[in-house]
Amino acid sequence: MRFLEAVKVALTAIAANRLRSALTILGVVIGVMSVVLLVAVGTGARDEVTEGIESLGSNLLIAVPGEPGPGQPPGRRSFTVEDVESLRRDLPPGAEVTTNLTGGERLRAEGEETGGTVVGVTPEYQAVTNVEVVRGDFFGESDLTASRRVIVLSAGAAENLFGERDPLAQQVTIAGLQFRVVGITGEAQAAAFGPQAAGSQVYIPVTTAQRLFNTQQLDTLLVTAPDRDRLDAVASETERILTTGPGVDREVSIVTQDEILGVAGDILDTLTLVLAAIAGISLLVGGIGVSNIMLVSVTERTSEVGLRKALGARTRDITRQFLVEAVVLCGFGGVVGIGLGVGLAALAEAVTPLPAVVTTWSVATAFGVSVAVGVIFGVYPARRAGRLEPVVALRSE
Amino acid sequence: MSAPLIELAGVSRRYDLGDAEPVIALRDVDLAIDDGEFVSIVGPSGSGKSTMLHLLGALDKPSQGTVSVAGRDVSQMGDAELAELRNATIGFVFQQFHLLARTPAIANVELPLVYAGVGRAERRRRAGEALSQVGLGHRLEHKPNQLSGGEQQRVAIARALVTSPRLLLADEPTGNLDSHRGEEVMALLADLNAKQGVAVVVITHDLEVAALAPRQIGIRDGVVSEPAVLR
Ligand SMILES: Nc1ncnc2c1ncn2[C@@H]1O[C@H](COP(=O)(O)OP(=O)(O)O)[C@@H](O)[C@H]1O
Ligand SMILES: [Mg+2]
Numbered sequence: 001m002r003f004l005e006a007v008k009v010a011l012t013a014i015a016a017n018r019l020r021s022a023l024t025i026l027g028v029v030i031g032v033m034s035v036v037l038l039v040a041v042g043t044g045a046r047d048e049v050t051e052g053i054e055s056l057g058s059n060l061l062i063a064v065p066g067e068p069g070p071g072q073p074p075g076r077r078s079f080t081v082e083d084v085e086s087l088r089r090d091l092p093p094g095a096e097v098t099t100n101l102t103g104g105e106r107l108r109a110e111g112e113e114t115g116g117t118v119v120g121v122t123p124e125y126q127a128v129t130n131v132e133v134v135r136g137d138f139f140g141e142s143d144l145t146a147s148r149r150v151i152v153l154s155a156g157a158a159e160n161l162f163g164e165r166d167p168l169a170q171q172v173t174i175a176g177l178q179f180r181v182v183g184i185t186g187e188a189q190a191a192a193f194g195p196q197a198a199g200s201q202v203y204i205p206v207t208t209a210q211r212l213f214n215t216q217q218l219d220t221l222l223v224t225a226p227d228r229d230r231l232d233a234v235a236s237e238t239e240r241i242l243t244t245g246p247g248v249d250r251e252v253s254i255v256t257q258d259e260i261l262g263v264a265g266d267i268l269d270t271l272t273l274v275l276a277a278i279a280g281i282s283l284l285v286g287g288i289g290v291s292n293i294m295l296v297s298v299t300e301r302t303s304e305v306g307l308r309k310a311l312g313a314r315t316r317d318i319t320r321q322f323l324v325e326a327v328v329l330c331g332f333g334g335v336v337g338i339g340l341g342v343g344l345a346a347l348a349e350a351v352t353p354l355p356a357v358v359t360t361w362s363v364a365t366a367f368g369v370s371v372a373v374g375v376i377f378g379v380y381p382a383r384r385a386g387r388l389e390p391v392v393a394l395r396s397e
Numbered sequence: 398m399s400a401p402l403i404e405l406a407g408v409s410r411r412y413d414l415g416d417a418e419p420v421i422a423l424r425d426v427d428l429a430i431d432d433g434e435f436v437s438i439v440g441p442s443g444s445g446k447s448t449m450l451h452l453l454g455a456l457d458k459p460s461q462g463t464v465s466v467a468g469r470d471v472s473q474m475g476d477a478e479l480a481e482l483r484n485a486t487i488g489f490v491f492q493q494f495h496l497l498a499r500t501p502a503i504a505n506v507e508l509p510l511v512y513a514g515v516g517r518a519e520r521r522r523r524a525g526e527a528l529s530q531v532g533l534g535h536r537l538e539h540k541p542n543q544l545s546g547g548e549q550q551r552v553a554i555a556r557a558l559v560t561s562p563r564l565l566l567a568d569e570p571t572g573n574l575d576s577h578r579g580e581e582v583m584a585l586l587a588d589l590n591a592k593q594g595v596a597v598v599v600i601t602h603d604l605e606v607a608a609l610a611p612r613q614i615g616i617r618d619g620v621v622s623e624p625a626v627l628r
Binding site: 002005012016303304307308309310311312313314315316317389390391394395 | 447451454456457476477480481483484485489491495497498499500508509511512513514556560
């Protein structure tokens with residue numbers, strides 16, 4: 001029997017028992033759907049984080065206290081404003097220095113309230129991390145020295161707090177302190193430290209932030225080299241300045257944007273793989289379901305097998321018939337699962353902040369795997385069917 | 398002289414049932430059927446008729462003795478050869494018709510040709526022809542559940558005939574039909590035998606049906622007797 005003939009027989013058998021066919025592929029549908037959906041979510045997260053880090057600028061160096069490498073307590077706030085000043089003084093001209101001190105706070109204005117990531121920075125931060133101000137201005141040096149309570153709102157925060165009204169020169173309350181709005185950042189604001197911060201970062205002078213958070217310390221120091229070629233030189237100079245000097249005894253790790261990108265990318269790739277593996281397990285369970293129901297189906301159709309053998313089917317014709325049926329069923333389940341997965345990914349992106357990016361490779365892999373599931377889990381039932389003795393099969397009524 | 402179409406020599410068939418006593422369904426049967434014969438095998442229920450038919454049709458293998466088709470020992474054949482034999486040389490008709498449900502009559506009749514590797518168009522042509530021969534040229538697209546029992550059995554006969562076999566084996570072909578439809582089916586088989594020269598073996602428990610065949614073989618408790626004692 002030719003292959004196309006076998007496909008036709010399989011389609012006929014599938015159509016003849018729609019409910020059983022649907023039950024058979026249910027597990028595969030769910031498995032493929034979760035593979036496509038979870039990989040889309042993982043890929044989306046990766047893209048967004050990568051984008052956020054890239055937008056920081058490629059000549060950027062980030063200094064954090066502590067030794068490089070894992071196992072170090074992160075975010076020990078051992079930098080102070082003096083460190084910023086000594087970097088400014090001692091780094092070669094053309095290098096820009098800024099810092100940040102970040103905390104999550106509730107923002108209030110005229111009865112409205114919103115959550116925000118409050119980032120205390122120096123005015124250079126705007127240029128160093130490419131913050132785009134669409135209305136008003138970023139605050140300046142005098143605001144910093146005077147620790148003024150001024151704030152640059154994100155577009156999202158501005159809309160949450162003021163709606164249609166003009167927020168400029170309005171008051172915003174953070175932890176009981178009044179801040180005057182001096183600027184609004186653009187819509188697609190760079191997410192400096194992770195996607196969750198996107199669109200919700202607001203900026204205040206770092207000196208004001210130190211009062212607000214009641215600390216003398218800073219989270220990180222950010223330095224830009226004048227160009228890429230001098231990145232390494234500026235990095236070692238920065239390290240030298242931060243680790244030497246009267247009474248200074250500390251370790252500093254300096255990472256470049258490329259390194260962060262690499263590490264973050266690796267982590268998110270691993271995350272995506274883990275998600276895919278979890279989904280893969282449900283696909284495996286789906287495959288076992290296929291095997292089970294195919295076995296039942298073989299038993300139910302024993303007399304059909306006997307008849308076909310009496311009419312001239314060879315063992316391998318029967319085996320192929322059931323194998324093709326399993327593969328066609330699973331391939332069909334794969335297509336349905338891909339459709340649902342793509343649909344759910346679109347839905348997830350529309351109704352949740354999770355970005356979801358459906359990639360061709362995940363769709364192709366999911367389809368390939370479902371067909372493979374058909375082959376692997378169809379072989380045993382198909383061979384059982386093929387080996388049925390015609391007499392035994394015919395007598396089973 | 399050429400070998401008979403089919404020959405059983407010293408054939409026994411025993412079913413081993415584990416703990417229970419084995420059942421001996423056929424005992425030391427010698428039988429030869431030639432091309433173009435019309436034979437009935439008659440005996441009560443449980444006498445071993447179906448067992449015999451399965452052996453004649455190379456669907457089963459004997460516990461003892463040899464079954465030869467056209468001079469060749471069936472027990473020496475492999476899976477592909479046996480399939481070929483059942484496909485090209487033998488046609489089966491069963492009491493329960495065994496048509497594929499939800500499948501049009503013509504597709505049911507085409508089935509043996511599918512396994513013979515015949516192309517689509519040729520298959521359709523020959524299946525249509527076979528259905529016309531059994532008087533169902535107007536029912537090609539009907540599904541089994543849209544046909545009467547007699548019509549279904551005629552579809553099964555068309556299916557058995559479509560590869561132009563040398564031997565037609567029918568196991569209680571009238572068993573599920575009323576006597577009138579049963580007579581029609583027997584007349585059809587006799588007609589095919591007379592006009593096309595295909596050898597026909599009809600198995601039945603019904604003496605009247607058996608009497609329609611020129612050669613009658615009796616079977617009781619797995620032992621054959623010829624001529625059959627018809628009372
Ligand atoms: N697969 C089997 N296992 C055990 N006993 C069987 C099997 N097939 C048939 N028999 C027994 O063999 C005997 C002959 O059966 P069968 O050939 O079907 O008779 P008939 O067709 O004349 O009614 C019966 O006693 C039956 O119970
Ligand atoms: Mg019987």
